Amino acid sequence: MSTLEPIAYADRGTALTGWLARPAGMPRAAILVWPTIANVSGAIERRAAALAEAGYLAFIGDFYGEPVADFAASFPLAAALRADVDHYRARLMAGLAAMRALPGVAGLPAAAIGYCMGGQAVLELARQGADLAFVASFHGVFETDRPADPDGPHKPRVLVLHGDADPLAPREKVLALWEELDAAGYPWHFHSYGGVKHGFTDPGSDGRGLEALGYDASADRQSWAALLSFADEVFG
Amino acid sequence: MSTLEPIAYADRGTALTGWLARPAGMPRAAILVWPTIANVSGAIERRAAALAEAGYLAFIGDFYGEPVADFAASFPLAAALRADVDHYRARLMAGLAAMRALPGVAGLPAAAIGYCMGGQAVLELARQGADLAFVASFHGVFETDRPADPDGPHKPRVLVLHGDADPLAPREKVLALWEELDAAGYPWHFHSYGGVKHGFTDPGSDGRGLEALGYDASADRQSWAALLSFADEVFG
Numbered sequence: 001m002s003t004l005e006p007i008a009y010a011d012r013g014t015a016l017t018g019w020l021a022r023p024a025g026m027p028r029a030a031i032l033v034w035p036t037i038a039n040v041s042g043a044i045e046r047r048a049a050a051l052a053e054a055g056y057l058a059f060i061g062d063f064y065g066e067p068v069a070d071f072a073a074s075f076p077l078a079a080a081l082r083a084d085v086d087h088y089r090a091r092l093m094a095g096l097a098a099m100r101a102l103p104g105v106a107g108l109p110a111a112a113i114g115y116c117m118g119g120q121a122v123l124e125l126a127r128q129g130a131d132l133a134f135v136a137s138f139h140g141v142f143e144t145d146r147p148a149d150p151d152g153p154h155k156p157r158v159l160v161l162h163g164d165a166d167p168l169a170p171r172e173k174v175l176a177l178w179e180e181l182d183a184a185g186y187p188w189h190f191h192s193y194g195g196v197k198h199g200f201t202d203p204g205s206d207g208r209g210l211e212a213l214g215y216d217a218s219a220d221r222q223s224w225a226a227l228l229s230f231a232d233e234v235f236g
Numbered sequence: 237m238s239t240l241e242p243i244a245y246a247d248r249g250t251a252l253t254g255w256l257a258r259p260a261g262m263p264r265a266a267i268l269v270w271p272t273i274a275n276v277s278g279a280i281e282r283r284a285a286a287l288a289e290a291g292y293l294a295f296i297g298d299f300y301g302e303p304v305a306d307f308a309a310s311f312p313l314a315a316a317l318r319a320d321v322d323h324y325r326a327r328l329m330a331g332l333a334a335m336r337a338l339p340g341v342a343g344l345p346a347a348a349i350g351y352c353m354g355g356q357a358v359l360e361l362a363r364q365g366a367d368l369a370f371v372a373s374f375h376g377v378f379e380t381d382r383p384a385d386p387d388g389p390h391k392p393r394v395l396v397l398h399g400d401a402d403p404l405a406p407r408e409k410v411l412a413l414w415e416e417l418d419a420a421g422y423p424w425h426f427h428s429y430g431g432v433k434h435g436f437t438d439p440g441s442d443g444r445g446l447e448a449l450g451y452d453a454s455a456d457r458q459s460w461a462a463l464l465s466f467a468d469e470v471f472g
Contacts, residue, residue, distance in 0.1 A: 164414065164426075171411065178400065178407075181430060188430035189458060190400075194414065194423055221469055222425060222462070229461040233454060 004045055007059070007102070011094035016062035018098050019045065021052035028055040029133070029235045030110045032099050034092070034118030036199075038074045039063050043202045044115065054228060057105060061095030063117070071208065078117060085145040089128050092121050096130060109133050109235060111156075113227065114140060115201060123158070123177075126186060132156040133234045136227050139198050141168050142177040148184035158188040159230050161223035163196030167212045191226055193219040240281055243295070243338070247330035252298035254334050255281065257288035264291040265369070265471045266344045268335050270328070270354030272435075274310045275299050279438045280351065290464060293341060297331030299353070307444065314353060321381040325364055328357050332366060345369050345471060347392075349463065350376060351437060359394070359413075362422060368392040369470045372463050375434050377404050378413040384420035394424040395466050397459035399432030403448045427462055429455040 004019040019040060031051050035044040040060050051058035063081055068074045082088045096112070099105060112135045114122040119140015126135045127144060129152020136159040158181060162169060174192070181188045197214035199205035201223065205213040243254040255276060267287050271280040276296050284294035299317055304310045318324045332348070335341060348371045350358040355376015362371045363380060365388020372395040394417060398405060410428070417424045433450035435441035437459065441449040 158430075171414075175407065178428075178430065186430075189455075190428045190430070192414075192426045192428070194394075194417060194425065218469060219425075222465060225465040226427075226458070226462065229458060229465070233457055 004048060004060070007098065009062075009094065009098035009101075011065075011091050014065045016065045016094070016098070018062055018095065019048060019060040020102065021045075021048040021058040023052045023055045023057060025055070027057035027104070027108055029231070030057045030059065030099055030102075030105045030108045031231075032096055032110065032112040032122075032132075033058055033060045034095070034112065034114030034121040035060060035063070036116035036118055036202075037063075037078045038071050039068045043204060044118075047113075047115075047201075050224075054231075056231070057099075057102070057108070059095075059099040059102065061092070061098075061121075063091065063121075085124075089124055092125050093128075093130065096125065096132075111135065111231065111234070113138065116140065116199065119160075120144075126156045126158055127152075127184075129153045130156065134159060134230065136230065137161065138201050138223055139163055139166055139169075142173045144180075147180045148186055150184040152184075155184070155186045157230075157234065158186055159226065160188065160190045161219075161226060162190065162192050163198060163200045163214075163216065163219060164192045164194050165196055166198040168198050189226075189230070191223065193222070240284060240296070243334065245298075245330065245334035245337075247301075247327050250301045252301045252330070252334070254298055254331065255284060255296040256338065257281075257284040257294040259288045259291045259293060261291070263293035263340070263344055265467070266293045266295065266335055266338075266341045266346045267467075268332055268346065268348040268358075268368075269294055269296045270331070270348065270350030270357040271296060271299070272352035272354055272438075273299075273314045274307050275304045279440060280354075283349075283351075286460075290467075292467070293335075293338070293344070295331075295335040295338065297328070297334075297357075299327065299357075321360075325360055328361050329364075329366065332361065332368075347371065347467065347470070349374065352376065352435065355396075356380075362392045362394055363388075363420075365389045366392065370395060370466065372466065373397065374437050374459055375399055375402055375405075378409045380416075383416045384422055386420040388420075391420075391422045393466075393470065394422050395462065396424065396426045397455075397462060398426065398428050399434060399436045399450075399452065399455060400428045400430050401432055402434040404434050425462075425466070427459065429458070
C-alpha cells in the first residue's frame with residue numbers, strides 16, 4: 001500500500017489537511033476523495049491507496065479541519081458544515097482547488113468520489129457544475145438544498161452506487177434524484193443493490209450497532225469494479 | 237472470433253437449433269444466451285463468442301425453431317410462444333437442458349443471460365427457480381404471468397442492466413420488479429442508465445426507425461463489464 005502524505009490547505013481561514021496518494025508513474029487522472037461523515041479513516045485511506053495502485057493520483061479532502069473524536073461527535077460538525085449550502089459547497093470546492101494546486105495536477109483530467117456524506121458531497125460538486133469528468137457516490141445521500149444547475153459551466157457524469165435497503169436514501173429519494181438529474185441534463189448511471197444497507201463498502205459497518213449500516217462483500221466488490229471500469233472509459 | 241457450432245435439440249416435438257461457442261481451454265462455467273425477439277443474430281453470436289473468449293462455454297437458445305424473416309415477423313411468433321407461461325417456460329428450460337447435455341457441461345456451474353425478450357426469458361428462468369448461479373438481463377422486459385416463486389428450488393442471483401429511457405420497461409415496472417424479487421427473496425443488482433433506450437447493446441438499434449430503440453456505447457461497455465465482473469465473482 002502507498003503511504004499517504006498530509007497536505008495542508010485552507011478554506012476561508014479554516015486550516016484543513018488533505019491526504020495524498022501518488023501512483024508509481026505518471027497519473028492517468030486526479031481523483032478527489034470525500035470521506036464519510038466521520039472524516040478521514042483507515043477505510044478511506046485504503047481507497048485512496050487503491051486508486052493510486054490503479055494509476056490515479058488520489059487526494060482525500062477534509063470536511064472539518066479538526067479531529068473527530070468518535071462517530072457520534074461527527075454529527076454536530078456535519079450539521080454545522082451543511083447548514084448553509086454555499087458554505088458547504090465552498091468547503092468542497094476548496095478541496096478540489098487544493099488537489100488542482102498540487103505539483104503536476106493542473107493539466108490532468110479530474111473526477112471525485114465519495115462515501116456516505118462524501119457521496120452527497122460529490123453530488124453537490126456535480127450540482128454546482130464543478131469541472132470534473134465524473135463523480136461517483138458510494139452509499140451517498142441525495143438530499144440537497146439546491147438542485148443540479150441546468151445552466152452550470154460543466155455537467156459531470158454521475159455514477160451512483162447504492163444499497164436499496166439504505167434507509168438514508170429510500171426509493172422515493174432515488175426516483176427524485178433521477179428526476180433532478182434528468183431535469184438538469186446530467187448523464188447518470190445508477191446501480192442499486194437489493195437488500196444492501198448504508199455503508200456497504202466498509203467492513204466496519206457491521207460493528208457499529210446501527211440497524212441502518214451493513215457491510216456487503218458483493219456490493220463492495222461490484223461497486224469498486226464499476227468505478228474502475230467507468231474511469232477506464234472516461235480517462236482512456 | 238470463435239466459430240459457432242449449430243446444435244440440434246428439441247422441445248416437445250419442436251425441432252430447435254442452438255449455437256455453441258467453446259472457449260480454448262476448460263470452460264470456467266456454462267452460460268446460456270437468450271437472443272432478442274428476432275431470435276439469433278450476428279449481434280448475439282458476437283456476445284457468445286466474447287463469452288468464449290472470456291473462458292466460458294456459451295450456448296445460444298432458440299425461441300421458435302423456425303427462421304424469422306424480419307423484425308416484424310418476430311412479433312406473432314413471440315406472441316404465440318408467450319401466450320401460455322408454461323409453454324414459454326418449458327421452451328426456456330429445454331434450452332437449458334440442451335446446454336447441460338453437451339459434452340463436458342454436466343459438472344459445470346451455469347448462468348443465463350439474455351437481451352430484450354431474452355432478458356425477460358432469463359428472468360422467467362429465475363422466477364421458476366432454475367438451477368442457475370445467476371441470470372443477467374440486458375434491456376429486458378419485466379412483465380410476467382407468474383411472479384418469482386418464493387419456494388422455488390433455486391434462487392439465482394439477478395443482475396439487470398437497464399436503460400432508464402426504455403419505454404418497454406418504465407420506472408413503475410422497475411419498482412414492481414424490485415418488489416417482486418424482494419418478496420420472493422431473490423438477491424438482485426439493478427443498473428439503470430439515464431437517458432438510455434431499449435436495445436442499447438446493439439449498434440443496429442439506431443437504424444431500425446423505432447423511437448424506443450437506441451444504441452448507447454457507454455451503457456453497452458459498462459453493462460458488459462458488469463456482467464464479466466459479476467461472473468468473476470460468482471464463478472471465481
